[in-house]
Amino acid sequence: xxxxxxxxxxxxxxxxxxxxxAMRIAPLAQARGVAVRWRPFLLGPIFKAQGWDNSPFNxxxxxxxxxxxxxxxxxxxxxxxxxxxxxxxxxxxxAARVALVGLAQGWGEDFCRAIYRAEFGEGxxxxxxxxxASVLASVGQDAEDPIRQAQADPIKAALRAQTEEAQxxxxxxxxxxxxxxxxxxxxxxxxxxxxxxRRQAA
Amino acid sequence: xxxxxxxxxxxxxxxxxxxxxAMRIAPLAQARGVAVRWRPFLLGPIFKAQGWDNSPFNxxxxxxxxxxxxxxxxxxxxxxxxxxxxxxxxxxxxAARVALVGLAQGWGEDFCRAIYRAEFGEGxxxxxxxxxASVLASVGQDAEDPIRQAQADPIKAALRAQTEEAQxxxxxxxxxxxxxxxxxxxxxxxxxxxxxxRRQAA
Numbered sequence: 482x483x484x485x486x487x488x489x490x491x492x493x494x495x496x497x498x499x500x501x502x503a504m505r506i507a508p509l510a511q512a513r514g515v516a517v518r519w520r521p522f523l524l525g526p527i528f529k530a531q532g533w534d535n536s537p538f539n540x541x542x543x544x545x546x547x548x549x550x551x552x553x554x555x556x557x558x559x560x561x562x563x564x565x566x567x568x569x570x571x572x573x574x575x576a577a578r579v580a581l582v583g584l585a586q587g588w589g590e591d592f593c594r595a596i597y598r599a600e601f602g603e604g605x606x607x608x609x610x611x612x613x614a615s616v617l618a619s620v621g622q623d624a625e626d627p628i629r630q631a632q633a634d635p636i637k638a639a640l641r642a643q644t645e646e647a648q649x650x651x652x653x654x655x656x657x658x659x660x661x662x663x664x665x666x667x668x669x670x671x672x673x674x675x676x677x678x679r680r681q682a683a
Numbered sequence: 684x685x686x687x688x689x690x691x692x693x694x695x696x697x698x699x700x701x702x703x704x705a706m707r708i709a710p711l712a713q714a715r716g717v718a719v720r721w722r723p724f725l726l727g728p729i730f731k732a733q734g735w736d737n738s739p740f741n742x743x744x745x746x747x748x749x750x751x752x753x754x755x756x757x758x759x760x761x762x763x764x765x766x767x768x769x770x771x772x773x774x775x776x777x778a779a780r781v782a783l784v785g786l787a788q789g790w791g792e793d794f795c796r797a798i799y800r801a802e803f804g805e806g807x808x809x810x811x812x813x814x815x816a817s818v819l820a821s822v823g824q825d826a827e828d829p830i831r832q833a834q835a836d837p838i839k840a841a842l843r844a845q846t847e848e849a850q851x852x853x854x855x856x857x858x859x860x861x862x863x864x865x866x867x868x869x870x871x872x873x874x875x876x877x878x879x880x881r882r883q884a885a
Contacts, residue, residue, distance in 0.1 A: 541855065547855065550866070551867070554865075558875075
């Protein structure tokens with residue numbers, strides 16, 4: 482086969498382990514020749530369908546305490562800045578919609594990384610339009626037009642459709658990776674997912 | 684410092700991802716000069732304290748479907764046999780008690796690996812005394828004496844104490860690894876935990 486290996490990267494800006502995954506995926510994929518499609522979605526509706534009205538890291542405190550320490554260690558290993566944001570989880574709706582605008586215009590990946598860095602590297606609140614606007618500025622975008630588009634019907638519908646597709650694919654957490662009918666869940670599965678994509682196309 | 688690096692390996696025979704961890708830990712620890720203490724415990728009381736009366740992989744079907752496929756892929760990568768046991772989860776009480784007998788007598792690690800292989804490599808039911816007896820025979824032990832000791836008060840109390848200690852340490856799943864005041868959770872954290880143990884002792 483001569484197909485270019487490809488993989489879908491599913492993430493929610495509220496998801497903690499999506500931060501290191503978003504920061505790692507581009508060079509790892511490039512080294513393997515795998516094309517990555519960034520797919521923001523919302524975990525909220527998927528968690529609700531599992532009976533959770535909050536992050537499992539808040540619902541199960543032992544797991545939550547562990548996760549923050551584990552994420553701190555992972556960031557130290559990767560030399561990524563780390564700060565626990567408050568509140569947690571953050572409302573990721575506006576950032577996800579703006580990401581969809583940016584991904585269609587070529588600046589989406591930079592914006593996604595910058596949002597994650599603001600949230601989990603600097604502890605800023607990405608639910609606030611002012612934070613999203615300053616992140617847009619940091620990647621060279623004027624804020625007004627993307628935020629206006631993000632609040633219009635086509636982008637709202639696109640994010641809903643993407644979330645429904647994630648659910649249909651069996652996605653139950655983030656980050657997730659899909660390739661060749663396989664689902665991989667978790668920052669720690671990123672390399673295995675990319676390797677799978679490459680093997681399927683070989 | 685001249686301390687020998689050491690790590691506690693916490694596992695429940697009902698835990699799926701503890702299977703690859705149990706099969707991998709000895710050579711990885713040896714290569715790093717880390718001494719491993721095998722600590723069987725029971726997840727049941729810890730899950731109950733979180734409000735679960737069953738495995739989360741049964742309570743959350745999307746997560747359960749993913750886990751079985753993920754475990755199958757991991758076993759294929761490691762060239763480990765894989766078979767989904769029925770019922771799941773299995774009652775691991777007798778096997779955990781026999782493991783405590785064996786760990787005090789020098790044959791415990793071989794027994795633990797053989798139990799995991801019977802359960803997740805061959806799909807056998809480790810809740811049955813006949814399975815435990817045949818696993819004991821496979822590691823060169825007579826069944827009668829260990830099973831009798833496993834059902835006497837000192838071993839029963841030791842397993843209860845070990846489970847309570849796991850809970851005090853903040854353990855909420857298996858496999859878990861503790862070293863130098865740090866907790867690591869999951870087969871995919873084994874290398875990081877061993878590296879931490881080695882660094883702490885350096």
